[in-house]
Amino acid sequence: MMKNLSEVVLLLLLLFFSPYAQGTRYSPPEKPALTRCRSPEKETFTCWWEPGSDDGLPTTYALYYRKENSDTVYECPDYHTAGENSCFFNKNDTSIWVNYNITVAATNALGSTFSDPVDIDVVYIVKPNSPEEVVVTVMEDKGWPFLRASWEPPNKADTRSGWITLIYELRIRLDGEDDWEMHLAGQQKMFNIFSLRSGGTYHVQVRCKPDHGFWSEWSSTFNVKVPDYFHRKKSTWILITVFCAFIFLILTWLLHMNSHSLKHCILPPVPGPKIRGFDKQLLKSGKSEEIFSALVVSDFPPITSSNCEDFLVEYLEVYIPEEQELMLEESKDLHDNCLKSEGSTYDNDSGRGSCDSHTLLMDKCRRSKEEGRLTDQEESPIEAQRHQKKWNEGPLAYSHDDIVSPDTSSGRVKTWPSVFSPLPQYSSLNQMSSLEKVKQHCLSDSLFPPSSSSSYLTQPGHDNNKEALGASYWDKQHRSLHPQTQALWQIQAHSEVNISNVGRKQAPVDLQPLALRPTEYVEVQRINEEDMVLLQPVMSDCGAGCPRPRQEDDYSKVQGVNNDNMLLLQREVAGHKAERCPCEDQEMNGAMDSCVLSSIVTQKPTACIDTGTPARDDTALAVSGYVDTATIFTTY
């Protein structure tokens, strides 16, 4: 009984445990899987599968395939050629452009399991073998080496008949580096590699691919060593290059240091237009009309008070404090002459002169008076004085409103028009009458309005056409000329007096040419020992500012006016200037305190006067006198 019980228990135990001991037996094999199928040359192909987990039970695998459009199932013809878990299809079993449906079945004692089917077309699973006979040789090209790699297609690939078209790829690596350099070689079986490092060792590999397929594996590596080539040449070139670079650096540094001087040497600065008052921007704009108008319009010559003073002062200012003061404004004419422009400014202090000038006028008056006294042929100085006074009155009545630039308005109007050209005629006439006429003329033209002058004109009674003309001319001049010219006339009147005096001495033949000409100028030649202003005509063809002959002492420049209101004339002796000779006219002091005459009348036997009173003075008498009052303005 006990034995039976133990046996039953053992049996039961065995029964219970037996399934555990042989668990796999009860399950069919796991599903295998086809991993890949490959054809090396498009003529055969092989498929591999992966078996499932094996429970220990012997499992057999079988591959079944079916061609398209056919339901016949075939089994793998060859399980061994390609190795474990593979199926090899030989040429006879391989059809191109035909779809294969392949399945692998795993079978064990308990059952069989089929894998998932796979459709393949042999054409699209071609993966050739690696190229063979890869050979790399070192070749030379003009001293520079290069590598030539050559290979052969894989053995089985039939490229000759065109069944397979292969393209190749090459890769190269320098020994010691990790990066490969890829080169696509196309269908050729040879390839050149350049740009090698001398003395380096290279590794070369080749692979191929059909036009529609997979890349093959890389071929075996071919090692090649590039020989050292021409170190000497390279080092020499390196030395030369370094040397040149060094020199270049030095040159650059030198250039940098001397950049300024070089700049001036090579590219001298272009001087820009330096016309005062001229806008350079006009030049840049490039409009010629604007430029020209700017040149004309701009204030040229430049005006400053000093420049203005340098310029000719046309008129002298004769100041008579006790009599009516001649408040003469500066004539615009002066400025016109000075500036040659319109609308330039001028100060009232400068420009006084000519007939309206205090100083010169009085000087002339005094002189004329003196001369009148001296010669005894003139009327009494009193009369002259009276006339002078009258003359002095004239400017007062004068208005400066209608200032018209004289006909002689030009840059340097230093001479007064010889409106007295007809006067020489009077030299032959009665002196008295001439003097009167002169005075009258002067008066009429300069001091009084034209209307009043006519009365004077009638006085002479000389129906000299010329005289009338002259008078009328003076009349015109009177209207046309500036008040500054009054002094001119007055002085000229004086000079006329002189002339008339002198004219008796000589035949004023040379004065004949001085016919009635609109503008004829005379200038002070010198002062004779008798304190007479000797005048001479300006060159006829010369305009204003013509250089005068320097054969005599030149007293035509007023150097200045001193504190005593004396006009200081400057004597220039044949090229060099004399010193200032302040002189006084004591005689005139009584009448006019501020009447200043300088150097024209002097009682001091200084060197200013006299030296040089050659006989020329007789012939050199001019019709009118001229004094450059420019220097006066400097002191003003």
Add this chain to the structure above:
Amino acid sequence: MNRVILLLSVMCVGVSSQPITENQRLFSIAVGRVQYLHLVAKKLFSDFENSLQLEDQRLLNKIASKEFCHSDNFLSPIDKHETQGSSVQKLLSVSYRLIESWEFFSRFLVASFAVRTQVTSKLSELKMGLLKLIEVRTHRHSLDLTNQNSCLTDHLTLQANQDGAGGFSESSVLQLTPYGNSELFACFKKDMHKVETYLTVAKCRLFPEANCTL
């Protein structure tokens, strides 16, 4: 007399050599054209496959296993042995028929209008080129030009009939239409590769020096 014969032979060689050169050029052009068409077919097929979803792809695979192309009726060499055993003339004629059929079916390809028209035009050009090549080859074997042309077309038609329905039967078209897209793309791709292979083999056989044995 000898000189005359010599001259004539030289002229004949010259005349004959010229068509060979021209032939080679035409072959090269044809091969190039078909290679391009094959690439286009591949691209179209891959684009179509990618556009499908996963489930559709499984369905496609199932269908594809049962697919058949209209060109399956054509008796074309299907392996290397057969291909290399075929004459150049046969290869050319098969290629011509394939191209001709696809010239008709390419209009059903699911692609942009531009691609479709381009493919159709290329196929037409290739067809003309193949016809020219066939004519040249037949002309070389025969002296009568006019007869050869008519003979050629008759021969081609006869072959088509032998292959069975010429592949243009309504049934085949109807069968294609439900799976028109995928089958068309697959068949087009396959057929283009066929023609490419045939032409390459023919060219290498005729002109071995041209990229075949380097």
